Amino acid sequence: MNSGSPECRHARLQIGGDPQGLSADVAAHLSTCAECTRFRAETLALDARLRAALELPLPQFRKAVPPARRFALAASVVLAMIIAGGFWVFRPQPALADEVVAHVLEEAGSWDQQKLLPGSAVADVLRTAGVQFDATLPVVYAYACPFHGHRVPHLVIQTDNGPMTVMLLAHEPVSQRTEFAENGLHGVLLPAGSGSVAVLMRHGEVPADVAARIVSAARW
Numbered sequence: 001m002n003s004g005s006p007e008c009r010h011a012r013l014q015i016g017g018d019p020q021g022l023s024a025d026v027a028a029h030l031s032t033c034a035e036c037t038r039f040r041a042e043t044l045a046l047d048a049r050l051r052a053a054l055e056l057p058l059p060q061f062r063k064a065v066p067p068a069r070r071f072a073l074a075a076s077v078v079l080a081m082i083i084a085g086g087f088w089v090f091r092p093q094p095a096l097a098d099e100v101v102a103h104v105l106e107e108a109g110s111w112d113q114q115k116l117l118p119g120s121a122v123a124d125v126l127r128t129a130g131v132q133f134d135a136t137l138p139v140v141y142a143y144a145c146p147f148h149g150h151r152v153p154h155l156v157i158q159t160d161n162g163p164m165t166v167m168l169l170a171h172e173p174v175s176q177r178t179e180f181a182e183n184g185l186h187g188v189l190l191p192a193g194s195g196s197v198a199v200l201m202r203h204g205e206v207p208a209d210v211a212a213r214i215v216s217a218a219r220w
Contacts, residue, residue: 009121009143011036016128016144016151019043035107039145046146096172097180097189100198103147103154104165105183110156111163111202113140122155129153131170135217148172159210162203170195170220179205192218 011026011033019040022030030037104110116138126133128144129151140163141156148171155166165187174196178189187200192215199206199214 008033008036012039012143013121013124013128015040015043019047035109039143042146046149049149093174093176093178093189094180096169096174096196097178097187097198098182099148100167100169100187100189100200101180101182101185103145103167104185104200107143107145107154110141110154110165113156113163114158116140116158117142125153125155129168129170130220131168132219133166133168133217134219135214137214157214161207161210162201164206164210164214165198165200166214167198168192168195168218168220169198170218172196190215193220195220 007029011029014023014026015036022040030040117140122133122139122142125142125144131153133153133155135157137157137159139155139157141154143154144151145154146152147167147169150171152170153166153168155168156163157166169192172195174189174191176191180187180189185200185202186205187198188206188211190197190199190211195218197211197215197218199211
């Protein structure tokens with residue numbers, strides 16, 4: 001099924017809110033839609049990793065722990081958070097670009113959407129991800145996708161230069177503007193406060209003025 005269909009949008013919004021408790025209509029939809037089934041599996045895996053990192057045995061912290069063991073315990077906590085996807089700040093920008101491209105390719109149908117989404121639908125996605133985006137550019141595709149241990153808005157906007165994919169990476173700081181081209185996609189990673197924004201096009205390079213406008217619209 002087309003991942004941008006109303007049924008898929010409805011299903012993914014419910015899955016993003018509570019992947020464990022599905023309504024009957026969403027459960028029926030999953031039986032016929034492989035993409036939404038994969039989206040739920042990724043969301044469940046993300047939630048499991050976060051719980052594993054946060055569910056630490058509190059009695060262990062109440063006991064007197066020798067300094068060496070305290071250091072080992074702290075190191076294990078940091079390692080758990082890294083595994084859970086909470087500390088991607090050390091990842092090189094080229095690797096981040098690779099993963100953005102891979103994610104966008106998994107939702108290839110997003111490029112073909114043309115119907116303008118209502119503002120309420122876009123607001124729900126942004127709220128789920130905990131970010132703001134106040135651009136007036138028309139949004140035709142919007143999901144809060146699992147990415148590096150967080151929910152990340154994956155948007156497609158229509159511009160005079162054609163459709164552009166925008167990923168608002170509030171938890172992915174980058175040090176400088178980085179352009180990339182992979183698998184027929186041209187894109188740019190841009191610093192945006194404590195995070196970054198990825199903008200991609202299928203044909204031609206991303207215009208600098210449009211990219212700057214998109215970055216200025218992101219808030220976290």
